[in-house]
Amino acid sequence: MYNFDFIKPETLAGAVEALAGEDAQALSGGQTLLPSMKQRLNAPATLVSLTGIAELKGVSGRAGASVTIGAATPHAVVAAEAGAFYPALADLAGGIGDPAVRNRGTIGGSLANNDPSACYPSAALASGATIKTNIREIAADDFFQGMFTTALEPGEIITGVSFPIPEKAAYAKFQQPASRFALAGVFVAKFAGGVRVAVTGASEGGVFRWTEAEAALSANFSPDAIAGMAPPAEGMIGDLHGTPEYRAHLVGVMTRRAVAAAH
């Protein structure tokens, strides 16, 4: 790690101002950013912590309608508190990393980072969530733009995420054996107007909607409706832990399991 300055503002305005400085970067739970700094792969001059800003924290919602989560809310809090509104989202949060990661890592950091194997992006995309920033609101469909790439502008801060609550939903994750991130993770959300299926961990393009499955499941929300189906292997990630073919296959399996588990 190289030397850096550290600022911990108490207001969003303070954070925005601090992030305007040269080589400043937002720090939330630090579970992604700090390891990369330790390895000297990332060297911001100033870290601007978001975890001291009260308005970026917490879970609030209206049963059956929507739940909003502050960007700096750790996974453990989402796991404990979001279940009253959106059980599938709480389940997903409770399955991220280990207790240390869940107590530090935050939803805002996860979405901003958009790791192709991260869990939250699939929930946001499948739910049709709205990502709120200090300057605008961005639909999840527009937010994720490929591996580690989002619609965020430099210095733009995610303040919260608002999830419409589906009738039924579930997240099925197949763990990469070492990191326990998703080797393939599928979030299925059934709304009155149709089913949305978002896939993480599998594609070289990052999180994506599997529209073929959405169409089949919108017609018949049951695992049988997508029996034997899998997305094409082309464009899937191939690495130590699985070939593109295997990942494509897993997406089919995990989608069926998510549908079966949806509640």
Place this chain on the structure above:
Amino acid sequence: MPKDSGIGASSKRREDVRFLTGKGRYMDDMNRPGQAYAYLLRSPVAHGRITALDTREAEAAPGVIKVMTSADTAGIGGLPCGWQIHSRDGAPMHEPKHPVLAEGKVHHVGDPVAMVIAETAAQARDAAEMIVMDIEELPPVVNMKDAVAAGSPLVFDEIGTNVCFDWTFGTPQAETDAVFAAAAHVTTLDLVNQRLVANPMEPRVALGEYDPITELHSLFTTSQNPQLIRLLLSAFVLGIPEQRVRVMAPDVGGGFGSKIFHYNEEVLVVLASKALKRPVKWTSDRSEAFLSDRQGRDHVTRIEVAMDKDGHFLAMRTDTLANLGGYLSTLGPAIPTILHGTLMAGNYKTPKVTVNVKGVFTNTIPVDAYRGAGRPEATYQLERLVDKAAREMGLDPVEIRRRNFIQPDQFPYATPVGLAYDIGNYDATMDKLVEVADFAGFEARKAESAARGKLRGLGVSSYIEACGIAPSAAAGALGGRAGGWESANVRVNAAGGVTVWTGTHSHGQGHETTFAQIVADMLGLPENMIDIVHGDSASGPLGLGTYGSRSLAVGGSAIVRATEKVIAKAKKIAAHLLEAAEEDITFDKGTFTVAGTDKAIDFGTVALTAYVPHNFPHETLEPGLEEQAFYDPANFTFPAGAYACEVEVDPETGKVSVCSFAAADDFGNIINPMVVSGQVHGGIGQGIGQALMENCVYDENGQLLSGSFMDYAMPRADDVPNYVVDHSCITPCTHNPLGVKGCGEAGAIGSPPAVVNAVIDALQRGGYSHVTHIDMPVSPSRVWAAMQAK
């Protein structure tokens, strides 16, 4: 009746008090006054020629004291190799120099090129980035099959080949081949024993401190064998008298073999401290450990067995390519030969066994011992092969093993591959396994799994290992350059307490507890009167350290011999005090008695008198009560046993879950059953890790793909089941005073084939009869791919 103290008691591990309360004395917490910090600049490429190395800017950087390159190590030797293997043509193995800093060429990613010493660790690291290092990249040699092909690029230009040795062992090839030609059935298996990273919880640390007045070179290091490091560092690398080097290894947070070897950094911090006249410390981080700790396994093998029509083994032959990496490590060439080829008979009475091993240099991190070291590679091949043979012959896997087991009345048994097993009873451990693993209930469990959509399989393995390393004569005959003895010092203090120094080292094995149990039992004292001291070459006796499940069998035997000498001396003192003849004195439960009388004196009084010898006849009775013993074992010890694993395979994803694991081991006599169970648990955990998860992988450029825990899959608590561990089958070792065999590696040796056999069994029973083998790690993606490949 379980005992509550002494030999056979499950005494609680006294060292755990400090480990569990954060009071362990680990190296990273140790700092010396005036200490400077070192950082190693390592090669970013696998193979290349260093064309420029400009350290001027780094030397001028803030806090920098010195930058060392190979120019600073010109006067010293390379890192020595402890074994010399001879090729089939009688020629000694190629033994190119292993410099402590790269000389001219880099041989693997992570190869140390320069060391920066600065006031702080961060300054040293910052300055290392200012070193201008130009490397002209050469085509890397990564894959062993490519490395041995004609025209391959060379890791060492000067030897003209990547084959370090071409070794053959056991029955002459032609004799074995003749049996194969006439056999009723031959089973063949090609397999890979993948490369592993040991990953002890504590990364390595080395701290050098030179005293210009006494000329003492002190090295504090994370080592399994401080005395051995002292020998190698003084005699082979620095060329100075051994007593001017002191090596200390305080609490060490796990080794698993990877902390046996003499490492570059140990030499460098000592040299630097001498040059700078101040202590110099280097601490590895986890990423650096992946690039610099010696790695394990990495064999590619074809193994075959010839059988008669009833499944009796007539002959066995193997061809193995064994990866040595980019340099010869301390024991590198011994692992795939002496510790592997000699075990290829297994528990079986196969009359002819031929083993061929080529040791191969590649542009990868050097390979050396990892828990089991050679013996897991042998056991895995054999036990996978035997399972495949059983299937091909239509025999039950337990039955084919029983048909071929060496029988109890055949001991001592000379194998075709150089060993003489002293004792064992392989049917007994198999019987015990069948009982404790509840084979009878398997069908019901399988039906229950099937009801949940899972395929269940049962896998068996039997194993034997050669431990208690090593009889010096055997080691010498097989190419070892050191002996295999241990020594111990037992000092009875005036107030009756006993201090025992051992040349072995404890880094998780619990010696401080178990060795005290032995001495307490022999002297009839409470265990808490006995202290075991290890880890400092200055205060400890000579010794060779801890590896190869040798500490109890060899080091413990030395302690027994020294304690026997103490008792003999104490009897002399007691005879004097009781005014009786020495031969009339008996010693039992801490009391000396004149036979046939009620005249007696207790141990404490004898001890006190030894140091308060007011009326000793000094011509015939020396004061003091302290003895030393050296013990050189007459033979290896041969722990053996049988393991069973049950797995469930998820047919949709290929994921394997271990449902249960049972072990029936014959370790000879047991000193502390709880400690033994713990050793077996840890070994099985690592074996399951190898079987299902761990994999050290390089890409075609020699870059390490699995260089962190994000990609190198270590087993965690929820990856392993509750183990059933039994060590009630006991055939005491015939040649050491305790009748013990060693238990440190067994778990890691016997378990991988049991796990893989279980996976194959599950697939076979589940209708995937085309799947006869899957290489480790048997990961979900590999299982799924094998299921698809109809």
